Amino acid sequence: MRVLLLSYGSRGDVEPMVGLALRLRERGVEAQVCAPPDFTELLEGAGLSLVPLGRSLKEMATEAVTGAAKPQKPLSMSERAAQMIATTYEAVFAVAEGYDAVVATGLVPAAAAARAVADRLGIPYRFVSYFPTYLPSPHHPPLAWPGTLPADVTDNRVLWERNAELMNELFGEPVNAHRASIGLPPVDDVRAHVFTDRPWLAADPTLAPWLRPADLDVAQTGVWIRPDERPLPADLEAFLAAGTPPVFVGFGSMPVRDAEDVARAAVEAVRAQGHRVLLSRGWAGLAPTDEGDDCFAVGEVNQQALFGRVAAVVHHGGAGTTTTAARAGAPQVVVPQMADQPYWAGRVAELGIGAAHEGPSLTAASLSAALATALTPETRARAKGVADAIRTDGTTVAAELLRAATGA
Template sequence: MRVLLANYDSRGGVEPLVGLSVRLRELGAEVRVCAPPDEEFARRLASVGVPLVPFGRPVRALMTAAVPPTAGGVPRRAAELLAEFGTVAEAAEGCDVLVATGLLPAAACVRSVADKLGVPYVYASFQSVSLPSPHHPPMARPGRPLPTDTTDNRALWDFDARSANDLFGEVINTHRASVGLPPVADVRDHVFTDRPWLATDPVLDPWRSSPCGSESSPWEPSPWESSPCGSESSPWGTTGEGARRGPSSPGLGVVQTGTWIVPDERPLPDGLTAFLDAGAPPVYVGFGSIAIGGSEDVARASVEAIRAHGRRVILSRGWAELAHLDDRDDCFVVGEANHHALFRRVAAVVHHGGAGTTTTATWAGAPQVVVPQGADQPYFAGRVAELGIGVAHEGPTPTSESLSAALKVALAPETAARAAEVAGMVLPDGAVRAARRLLDTYGGQ
């Protein structure tokens, strides 16, 4: 069996593809991955024996640009991703299923390839809040803030469908016409399909599946399909395989697989290991692929707050380029490192709240301080606070005082105990479940 996995995203969107690739290969499948051609992504995939098929421009250059992209440039960037149709189609030759994740226009390119080649297609999300549900509102799209006078989630998802059409409808349908495909009326639902997968842990990111209060197994399709309450039809519209949903009927036949994660066996750098061994567990600070504004001020505030608690500091350089502020030996700056191993040796993790970092810290049992910058990060910050495994920082710009107050809670013994308890509840075999489901569903075609 051959599987194509595709994503145009930062490191947090590529790492789950690494996990799923490993499990698919263990089951005998051949795997190809389309991802941004950033050197660090190529190295990471190569470390598990999977070649990277370049998809679009390097994403780091876009996310760290001095002048951030404007909403007006969104259709143009979407057209660039759709122009990768030929690259994706070549990689998809001979594949039994195409799996897309991440940005809607990139996934739309993969969906068009699947339609053109007649190959099955699966869309997967790494956070529940991007999938339509009456239980939560959508995230705002670029240049399309959610209406402040609307509180009904169904109406907000209607607005989101219109926003997706306004931003991407013309460029997607123009591209589809150019490759001999018919237009689509609702680009969001076309890309998501009626049965998307949710690659998150049900403890950290539960999918509320039924509006009628019934419970379903987190590992089975939710009862969002044709009859969630035992009636002849769903109040949100028929959503079974192949059914057509209208934008006024949020609710999907979501399949929650669990997180696509595999243990990272890479050793920590010698210098980092020596630093960890030299004293009490330090506090880790890193913002991953987020080019956080005022990075020097953020680094200074972080170091001052952590020192105020008598702790040492590990600064992850990341795309924010965090760096040393002085020559004291209680601070270590690290580049690429195995977070699975590192987070098990720190007293707390201060981070931006991306799905990948939040999951890894939760799995490691490390108390967290989440400083969300946008997108799904406020949601994961809230989940960390609700679970009692850390603190949701208020606002994206931390100060020494605000971080010190947050760390007082995160470093408390009861928070550490709760973090260890929740770590034992996280199921790390989501990639195994997803790989087996792909093979069972599409391997015999």
């Protein structure tokens, strides 16, 4: 069996696909990952190849945050979608000969291109989400794009109906124009076409349960974990050994405005709680703002090995970071920036394994207040309890679902 895995998104969107690819490889299945070019090193480190999709996401995200390098005439959402569909389809179809299934996640236009590849080849297609609120349900509203949902409506079903209409308005024309160009029939409902009537949910049932009853027959596989056996760098080991466990602060694949001010506020807040500081540079480029020996900065490291050795984890609330911290039993403070991150902030608070920072902009005072909750013995005990409940067999479940889908 050969499987194409497409993930058009940030590190948190790509790493679970790497975990699935490695599980499939253990079972003698060839898996090809298609993702933005930012993740070549990640794939090579796992012994996998990458089919690059589009421009560097880091460059585009940084431009969006800083306002740099905007074109003279900005493209509309539909025009950007048309470009993404065409370039994604071209890259994936070029390597798709002989594959038996396609699994996709990430942005809707890219997933629509993956579905077109599967339809063209006549092979199974599966869509996967890493968090429940991406998928239609009466139990939660859709992700809110500014100005796209009526503010006076609280009925989730009505909001999801509007969400489907919006996806058709934005993506219907480019999706169907592309499908016509390769001899495929049009679709009436873009969202249903991309998500299918039985999407997968690769999230832990304790951290992010799929609530029933619901309209979709969602298959919750459990979280997809990429095992990481890398040792921590020697200088980081020395810092950890030199004192009490530090508080980790990092925003992953999230560029942030005024990164120096954010780093200064974070360091001040952690020190106010009597802890040392471990800054993760990430796409935000966080760095110490003074020469204090209680503050240390790291680049890309094995968070699975690190998070069990810190006092708390302050982060943006990506699905991967939230789950890794939860598995390690580390208390969390989530400072949500966008998309699914408010959902994860809410879950961390509801489960009692940390605190949800209010809004994306932090100050020393606001972060210190959130840390005061996360650093209590009660929160740590609860985090340890939840860690014991998290399953680690998600990629095995997904591999079995793929085997059943392909008849292999």
